[in-house]
Each structure stands twice: as C-alpha cells, then as structure tokens.
Amino acid sequence: MDLMERTVVRCADGHVFSTASFPLQQLGPDRIGPGRLIRCPRCARLRNVVPVEPVKR
Numbered sequence: 001m002d003l004m005e006r007t008v009v010r011c012a013d014g015h016v017f018s019t020a021s022f023p024l025q026q027l028g029p030d031r032i033g034p035g036r037l038i039r040c041p042r043c044a045r046l047r048n049v050v051p052v053e054p055v056k057r
Contacts, residue, residue: 007019011040011048011049016052017040017042035049036049
C-alpha cells in the first residue's frame, strides 16, 4: 500500500511521469496556475509540469 498519493504529470518537453509531491499551495494573493517546477527524470532539468487529465474510456 502506497501511503503517498502519486500524481501523473507532463513536463514542458512532453515527458509524462508520476510524482509523489505536487505542491498546490498558493503563492501570494493569487494562484500562479496549475503548473509547478519539478525536476523531470527524463531530461534531468527543472521543468514546468502540469497534471495529466485521466483518460475516459
């Protein structure tokens, strides 16, 4: 059983991966949007990532 919920995200280069941490806190009075900076395991750079919408079948 995984105690941390994982989020599937896509980086700015199009790489899709899952992450255990996807902080959604607000910075200042306004949200900065759905994207966050996370290190991509494919390109090993800090990239803006957004959650991937689940596929409906």
